[in-house]
Amino acid sequence: EMDVNFKIAPSGLSVDETGLKWDMSDFDGYAVEAALQLTEKLGAGEVHVISLGPDVVQETLRKALSMGAAKAVQLKCDSVPFDPAAIGAALAAELKDGGYDLIMFGKMSIDGASGATQFVVAERLGLPIVHGCSKLEIADGKGTARREIEGGGELVSFPLPAVVSIDEGIARPRYPSLKGIMAAKKKPLEAKPAQLGEVNLTVAKMELPPPRAAGRIIGEGAAAVPELVALLQNEAKVL
Amino acid sequence: MPNVLAFAEARSGELRKVALEAVTAARTVADQIGGEVHVVLVGAPGIAAKAATLAQYGADVVLSSEHAGFANYAPEATAALVAARVSGGDYRAVFFSASQQGRDLAPRTAAKLQRSIAADVTSFTVAGDSVTVTHPGYTGKVVQTLTLTGSPAILSLRPGAISPAEKAGAGRTESVAPVQDPGAGRVVVTETILGDSRTLDLGEAPVIVSGGRGLKAAENFKLVEELAAAFGNAAVGATRAVTDEGWRPHSDQIGQTGRLVSPDLYVAVGISGAIQHLAGMRTSKCIVAINKDKEAPIFKVADYGIVGDVFEVVPALTAAVKQAKQSSH
Numbered sequence: 250e251m252d253v254n255f256k257i258a259p260s261g262l263s264v265d266e267t268g269l270k271w272d273m274s275d276f277d278g279y280a281v282e283a284a285l286q287l288t289e290k291l292g293a294g295e296v297h298v299i300s301l302g303p304d305v306v307q308e309t310l311r312k313a314l315s316m317g318a319a320k321a322v323q324l325k326c327d328s329v330p331f332d333p334a335a336i337g338a339a340l341a342a343e344l345k346d347g348g349y350d351l352i353m354f355g356k357m358s359i360d361g362a363s364g365a366t367q368f369v370v371a372e373r374l375g376l377p378i379v380h381g382c383s384k385l386e387i388a389d390g391k392g393t394a395r396r397e398i399e400g401g402g403e404l405v406s407f408p409l410p411a412v413v414s415i416d417e418g419i420a421r422p423r424y425p426s427l428k429g430i431m432a433a434k435k436k437p438l439e440a441k442p443a444q445l446g447e448v449n450l451t452v453a454k455m456e457l458p459p460p461r462a463a464g465r466i467i468g469e470g471a472a473a474v475p476e477l478v479a480l481l482q483n484e485a486k487v488l
Numbered sequence: 489m490p491n492v493l494a495f496a497e498a499r500s501g502e503l504r505k506v507a508l509e510a511v512t513a514a515r516t517v518a519d520q521i522g523g524e525v526h527v528v529l530v531g532a533p534g535i536a537a538k539a540a541t542l543a544q545y546g547a548d549v550v551l552s553s554e555h556a557g558f559a560n561y562a563p564e565a566t567a568a569l570v571a572a573r574v575s576g577g578d579y580r581a582v583f584f585s586a587s588q589q590g591r592d593l594a595p596r597t598a599a600k601l602q603r604s605i606a607a608d609v610t611s612f613t614v615a616g617d618s619v620t621v622t623h624p625g626y627t628g629k630v631v632q633t634l635t636l637t638g639s640p641a642i643l644s645l646r647p648g649a650i651s652p653a654e655k656a657g658a659g660r661t662e663s664v665a666p667v668q669d670p671g672a673g674r675v676v677v678t679e680t681i682l683g684d685s686r687t688l689d690l691g692e693a694p695v696i697v698s699g700g701r702g703l704k705a706a707e708n709f710k711l712v713e714e715l716a717a718a719f720g721n722a723a724v725g726a727t728r729a730v731t732d733e734g735w736r737p738h739s740d741q742i743g744q745t746g747r748l749v750s751p752d753l754y755v756a757v758g759i760s761g762a763i764q765h766l767a768g769m770r771t772s773k774c775i776v777a778i779n780k781d782k783e784a785p786i787f788k789v790a791d792y793g794i795v796g797d798v799f800e801v802v803p804a805l806t807a808a809v810k811q812a813k814q815s816s817h
């Protein structure tokens with residue numbers, strides 16, 4: 250949750266977390282919801298959730314459990330490296346013997362926004378991957394999905410087991426019910442050390458983007474249109 | 489001496505602008521380190537004819553792979569082909585676009601090569617053993633400067649961050665066979681559905697006219713379309729409120745969970761300016777907002793705002809833009 254008071258930490262290398270609330274990132278929320286809906290629809294299988302990071306990620310895992318996931322694993326490390334290759338290696342090591350039919354990711358994280366971790370996992374596990382699914386159907390051991398492209402979409406088919414990453418469009422995350430929250434307290438959440446891979450991508454600096462110069466309201470109603478057009482032509486030079 | 493590789497994205501037999509952006513980026517690095525620019529181009533038979541254009545933008549060698557199975561995007565075969573070239577050559581850097589296709593191909597290829605990727609970068613500098621890039625994180629709320637070590641450095645470029653620049657390369661051509669049958673991948677694109685091809689893509693349009701819930705109904709988007717048509721070089725965007733209603737397809741959505749855009753001019757029509765929407769467009773060079781509520785947050789980021797009813801202001805603006813375009817001809 251980063252809507253207010255967004256600041257850079259004094260180190261200049263990360264975001265100041267004071268007053269910020271950790272939460273599941275947008276696309277991961279869609280992925281968890283899509284996974285739950287799949288098992289509900291198929292009437293079979295369980296959803297397990299995994300997160301790599303310090304103990305604060307347990308909150309996120311509990312949220313997923315309260316939404317309906319059956320089991321959670323925290324791959325514990327004090328600080329999360331930026332490099333998706335290092336994170337993906339640790340996730341793959343844990344998922345290797347899980348026997349999962351489908352491994353679901355968010356399309357990209359909010360902080361790193363690389364959209365790369367899922368490819369590292371798929372490659373390491375030797376599984377096919379479909380990235381950015383805005384629709385997903387699973388039937389008879391096969392999957393079909395839609396991916397968004399500029400000005401349209403692509404329909405994709407793939408065999409299971411597979412890795413998929415989820416775009417917006419499939420499902421909005423449900424709010425955990427009170428019953429779900431109670432049940433989640435009794436569900437297993439296992440913490441184990443993360444076996445991170447090599448790090449070749451690091452943060453040298455984090456900055457806030459230059460603020461936009463204060464804009465102005467040039468007028469009201471259609472009467473303001475001639476001035477707007479003049480400004481677009483002469484000042485902004487975009488017309 | 490190390491060279492630089494670029495992937496040239498094509499669709500329906502035509503090069504996309506992002507292909508030229510990748511080649512331009514590769515040319516810059518090759519000139520700096522004294523190597524050649526090699527460009528991988530894949531497509532259905534006939535695609536190799538595009539090599540000449542790539543040479544104009546700096547390709548020294550165009551490696552074309554023509555195959556009927558490349559007519560649609562073939563993720564696995566394309567990644568295998570690029571990865572084979574990278575492993576078989578001496579490359580300092582490999583450039584992809586972070587287009588929708590590149591967001592699949594670039595990390596896929598990097599993973600195959602077991603290398604890290606700097607994704608969606610807005611600038612880059614090669615110095616010695618490392619490449620320093622800038623990359624927007626936290627949905628554009630911060631700019632991250634990242635250091636990528638090792639060679640080859642794999643990068644994907646945010647569309648529009650680099651302007652294609654003509655600079656002739658040697659333009660030798662070579663045809664290469666797919667290393668994996670493009671028709672026989674596990675992941676198969678069975679159909680490419682393209683929407684209205686008359687409209688420009690959001691990632692490439694210099695002007696975007698975007699509509700929000702203030703338009704009240706799907707049919708009122710014709711006001712937005714008419715304004716876009718008046719500009720002539722504009723694409724139409726929308727908020728999530730609009731795509732949720734089904735007034736526009738999700739592919740038109742701009743924001744945190746939609747497209748991230750940075751046009752020269754962004755016109756927000758009946759849009760409140762929620763933080764998740766701003767995340768997708770706040771880096772636009774000039775922002776215009778039309779909203780009947782003078783307290784709407786969109787006015788905080790708008791260079792020029794008009795407080796008023798979209799049904800009155802937009803038609804007037806469309807007429808005025810048409811006239812301005814005519815008199816400038």
Ligand SMILES: Cc1cc2nc3c(=O)[nH]c(=O)nc-3n(C[C@H](O)[C@H](O)[C@H](O)COP(=O)(O)OP(=O)(O)OC[C@H]3O[C@@H](n4cnc5c(N)ncnc54)[C@H](O)[C@@H]3O)c2cc1C
Nearest residue numbers: 700701702727728729743744745746758760765780797798
């Ligand atoms: C996880 C998550 C992800 C999200 N991702 C995105 C995203 O990617 N993109 C996105 O856009 N949103 C996103 N949202 C939704 C976002 O929070 C807002 O709900 C949405 O942007 C609002 O769209 P809007 O401005 O069209 O509608 P509203 O907020 O309802 O605003 C409509 C505006 O129109 C004005 N108006 C009404 N009638 C008129 C009229 N006749 N003339 C002039 N003005 C008028 C009103 O004053 C108001 O300001 C996301 C939300 C979440 C929780």
Ligand SMILES: Nc1ncnc2c1ncn2[C@@H]1O[C@H](COP(=O)(O)O)[C@@H](O)[C@H]1O
Nearest residue numbers: 300301354355357358361363364365366
């Ligand atoms: N620390 C992590 N723990 C678990 N999953 C992660 C982690 N980091 C990234 N992911 C997954 O990988 C996706 C892509 O992340 P990224 O490559 O950082 O954009 C995210 O949406 C998550 O599903």
